[in-house]
Amino acid sequence: MLLYDPLMLPFAPTSLAVSDAITHYRQLRELTRDELAYVLEMSGHAISAGRIAEMEDRERPVAVDDLVAISYALGTTPAVLLTHIPIDMPDPEGPLATGLPGDVRQAEARAWIEGRTMLDRESRMRWWRNQVGRLRVLSAHHEEQLQGAYAEIRDLGELAIQEEDAPQVQVLHVLIRDGEHALNQSEIALALAEMQLDTLWVYSV
The missing domain is CATH 1.20.120 (Four Helix Bundle (Hemerythrin (Met), subunit A))
Known part of the structure; x- marks a missing residue:
């Protein structure tokens, strides 16, 4: 299987956000990767510790199904992970999330993702x-x-x-x-x- 190669194609803002957010919230919950993998297996969506490592290390983009399952396992929501702001965001002046206007801020983006507002x-x-x-x-x-x-x-x-x-x-x-x-x-x-x-x-x- 071909893995995502960060040297060939940089992660877009949302992928960076989710990758960093998984690490952030996993550590906040004081879970190892093995422990998170166990929680995911118990919830019916098995993801190995190795795959979690690839997601966190930006070697593999996070699939939508994985995003939902990981959010639940970490006691948070997909909206929180999608609008997380990594410390090493490459372009702080650029869009917070992929494809959004550059002036959309975190709270507004989260409200949009949750369906509480539109972006017109x-x-x-x-x-x-x-x-x-x-x-x-x-x-x-x-x-x-x-x-x-x-x-x-x-x-x-x-x-x-x-x-x-x-x-x-x-x-x-x-x-x-x-x-x-x-x-x-x-x-x-x-x-x-x-x-x-x-x-x-x-x-x-």
Whole structure:
């Protein structure tokens, strides 16, 4: 049987994503290749550890049936594996998945694969408007939670400084740290979503 030769034809973005994703999620589940092969055999779709190695090492493209079975065995979904972003993606400016426009991002591609949106211009703009709205609500929620924790610290006054090892004070500090991180992340995501929506709007007029 002729195997895929990576020296003759480089893997396309989706094949790279799936190959890397299998390794990533297998290691995340703390499974060896032999253990994954056993799980697959028990589920009725036998794939040898050697074939798994060939898929992970980019010596063999992953067939659709294998993709579905491996996704189930790893406790994830085909959409997650198909939209995985490898650390060594050759062209970070190129399309995330084979044949898609270069500006389609991971969450949007996953929504499309799952049938929750289409990739025509109008559908894409509607999807990104929904993302912007959702992220605005999320940012406002994080801001409200953070301000509440700040207020509790202020109410404690000197006690917060003198008794900083007290459980109540430590909990508040953790809430503030986590809240600041969550707010920062949601604001970054919101800014990127607004930028994507603006770009789509420009190209639609």
